[in-house]
Amino acid sequence: MTQAPQSVGLVTAQCAVFDAPFQLQGGAVLPGFQLMYETYGQMNAERSNAILICHALSGNHHVAGRYTAEDKYPGWWDSMVGPGKPIDTNRFFVVGLNNLGGCHGSTGPASLNPATGKPWGSAFPVVVVNDWVQSQALLADRLGIDKWAAVIGGSLGGMQALRWTVTFPQRVRHCLTIASAPKLTAQNIAFNDVARTAILADPDFHGGDYYDKGVVPRRGLKLARMLGHITYLSDEGMGGKFGRQLKAEGGYQFSYETEFEIESYLRYQGDRFADVFDANTYLLMTKALDYFDPARHFGGSLPKALEATPAKFLVVSFTTDWRFSPERSRETVKALLDAKKSVSYAEIESVHGHDAFLMTDEPYMQLMHAYLNRVAEEVGV
């Protein structure tokens, strides 16, 4: 264990095609679909060492490594996944995928609708967290994985991890739900609704059917991302990083141009996101967040929803996360305790707000390392 953690190196994305019609919870049936995914590490002979990584709102299947040596950035959770890293690819077989409805190669609103030969656009059905879990289970079947050593996710990804234990109680050994919540509050929904309204109101949105119009609703998507970004950072963290610093010297400009550093940063983030992300997928992801409420079909009781699973749980929250505050994680913990489950809970001191789940605060990394070490020992790798 003295070797420095390394990267998984060069990776290749794969595509799993599912031809059978796929029933969604909202009533629609997809005539088959495909999922982009990546794997890192080796499956052991007992097929007991597989870990599923579920992504959040803007994530995808590219979790770790690089596609080419020249890639500027590695996968989105390269800090967590790799040889010697907390999710150790020397021990685990790790699977990352792009969720159904995504915009990184998995079937989504920008994909061709076989019935029309044109992009789905507005005709692509609303997808919920449980639909993702069902589709992920098909991928698990395809890969020959009966039971995950762990299902792990932050934010919306943590919701998928939690939902796995409800839908497939026997197929998860450990559930790690990080910076997440058992359901959204009115304020959470409100933020999502402003983001959606920004996209829906963009004249370039064309009711969702913009793909053949030569435009994309980038103004709306940019606004959605700027707003989202504020809620991912903490007041404290933003203050430390940007404060009231001005972009240029010489004092106030007395104009409505970008002037404070924080404005410049936010608009840049918004623009960059609008360059690479699909607005319809953004709508779909926020709606999946709003709808998530696993207790709903169990008379509103989360303990009842979680009753059937023998899985063990790690719940992690971050002190300055106000999007999904520690209080929300404690709701999950309470439900798990009420359901008499084995649960560990950590509230990590961090200035990084909701984004902390993607960061490398030492206590967080140590916790993940220690917990996953236990998981590895349990499954004998």
Add this chain to the structure above:
Amino acid sequence: MTQAPQSVGLVTAQCAVFDAPFQLQGGAVLPGFQLMYETYGQMNAERSNAILICHALSGNHHVAGRYTAEDKYPGWWDSMVGPGKPIDTNRFFVVGLNNLGGCHGSTGPASLNPATGKPWGSAFPVVVVNDWVQSQALLADRLGIDKWAAVIGGSLGGMQALRWTVTFPQRVRHCLTIASAPKLTAQNIAFNDVARTAILADPDFHGGDYYDKGVVPRRGLKLARMLGHITYLSDEGMGGKFGRQLKAEGGYQFSYETEFEIESYLRYQGDRFADVFDANTYLLMTKALDYFDPARHFGGSLPKALEATPAKFLVVSFTTDWRFSPERSRETVKALLDAKKSVSYAEIESVHGHDAFLMTDEPYMQLMHAYLNRVAEEVGV
């Protein structure tokens, strides 16, 4: 004091015209301007009982009473101002005005620019809090008020009240700054910038010169208001009022239409606001908020900025206000104590978030009543 508090009854707005050129802090000079204002109660012979009410982002001069008996709503602070109310018009002469740059009759971006005969639009200069204070002082001169018994405001209004004691240290007996802050944080500025970006990006904005185009940037303004509204309410308050309630019975709709009660409420608020408010004024108000930083010209020292005034202070914050949290009010209090000023501070328990300054939580109303009673006794009314 056993008589029930009453309304000030029917009121009439007045207009004060100032013909002299008016130098703004940003460098521009306005060729005169007008301010809409209202007064309630009677000035006493000593002219010592005048109170100035400064409004927040979307407020105006119509503080109390109704214009006609049929008016559905009274002025925006009718709960606070009236006979027997905390700001008691049986004792005080109360002045409310619409700030320079406003859209309720005072000179602003929608007013005619005498140089062109057309609306100012994008040519209307950026105005800062100190410009408002300067213009309010001209109004005070016009009304024969040398020294205010109190200058009172919530949020952006509280910034004006504070700035009065810096710019005109001898003209304020009491400063009441409620749910306010000595300057914005990066997060505050970030929210304002998303609001501005929404307006600036609206195709109907036309660079601010939309008045003769037969359109207004209502999509942008609606978004700005929806976002603002979230930050005025507390997570807790929103949860209590709306929770995850759906608009219609029958469960999820699996569409992107308005579905949760909170969405319906927010969009309605946004639409209503876009009907009555001017987008250029919204830009101007948010920029005044961003720029406010009275310590700036005193080497960054707020105590130094406040040094000169003999005024006494009441600082009020609300427990669930996260737009301008109690912590921000305590910064003001600390600066006042460091400057050896007389300051009272109250942190009021409320579920109403930032909006609490407009609400009638009993401890808040009692505090205001008691404090202003003391002010009244001090000035002999």
